[in-house]
Amino acid sequence: MRKKWMIYGTLIVFSLFFSINLYLFDKYDKSLSRTVISDSIIQVKQRDFTLFFPAKGVVSSPHIEKIFLPTDMNEVEKIFVRRGQEVQMGTPLFSLKSNQLDEQIEELANELAFWQQQQNEVEQSIDSLKMDMETQEGQENSQALLMQQLQSERREIESKIHHLTNQKAYLEKKKEKQIVKSPAAGIIDNVELNKPHPFISIVRRPYLIKGTLSEMELPKIKEGQRVKIIPLGQRKNIYSGTITEIDKIPTQQKKESFYPFYVHLENNEASLPYGSHVSLSIILQESKDVPSIPKTSIVQKRKKHIVYKLSKDKVDARSVQLGLADGLEREIASGIHAGDWIIDNPPSSLYEGMTISTPMELGKIKKEYFRYFSKTDMASLITSGFFRTKTDDVIEKMMKK
Structure with a gap:
């Protein structure tokens, strides 16, 4: 009977001990400082974000200038432009027929050429007479009279040339009005000659x-x-x-x-x-210039967005305000700053206050560094499989070397 009570007593004590430990573990587990391995420690970047609306468009112009031609196309002498041609202000578009003006201008040009020839001959005669007056004596009176006649003739010719030149310029200016020019720079959109009111349109x-x-x-x-x-x-x-x-x-x-x-x-x-x-x-x-982190760094808990920031070697769970998104990244409006170090792809077991360690990268350790380790140190490192953020003395010694 006594043996039986001893067995019951042992079971009761063990059950109480196990229950108390379960209770304490559940209650204080999150307050305990534990270590988690992470190879995704990244720094918060700074960049620009833009939210835009996509649309399509076509290069157009609200300004289309129409220049109308005479309804009787027989009055048009020549079209100088074609559809798609680029023009500047003042570029000739078309000309009107001006046969009479052309004939008059041609007659004036011929007459002007005749009197210019006469002017040259008179000038030569005057120059020759001046030379004779210097070398010959006894003929001063007759030579002076001849000089007066030549000079008078020269003045008459100059007057005629001046009159003909002005008359020709007037007719040429009048003819220019028969050439219609572009009122603006642009592109010829259409040359429509077959409608009741022909026109040339210019996209300005x-x-x-x-x-x-x-x-x-x-x-x-x-x-x-x-x-x-x-x-x-x-x-x-x-x-x-x-x-x-x-x-x-x-x-x-x-x-x-x-x-x-x-x-x-x-x-x-x-x-x-x-x-x-x-x-x-x-x-x-x-x-502009706002903190940016990968979307995979953000965890949603109880309708809050959480980012795990590193404060020294501990995890600090920060509630953040999200901003604009762009591809795989997200703007952080508040909660963390550019330059902070955070955990990307945080494991589900991560919580505030935990110590963060990164995996050992053996490729970065030179062979001669191992001489600083004792057998106990090497066994400890191999067993743990990572470098702790709070490195022990032997790791610090190796890193200094």
């Missing part, structure tokens, strides 16, 4: 990017938002622009309304061909 600069927004997209976009413009097939060429206008009157397509919008180019718009298609990134929100 500056060019704009025209896109469309659906009814669902419209609330996201505002005038003044910045835009990045990328031509199709030219990812390296990025242009900047700003949304200058959103049409209030939509176009209807398949029972849905679409609102045109326009982007003003801020740099080198002339290098974008008119009519070419582009990709648009409309910037909705930007963050």
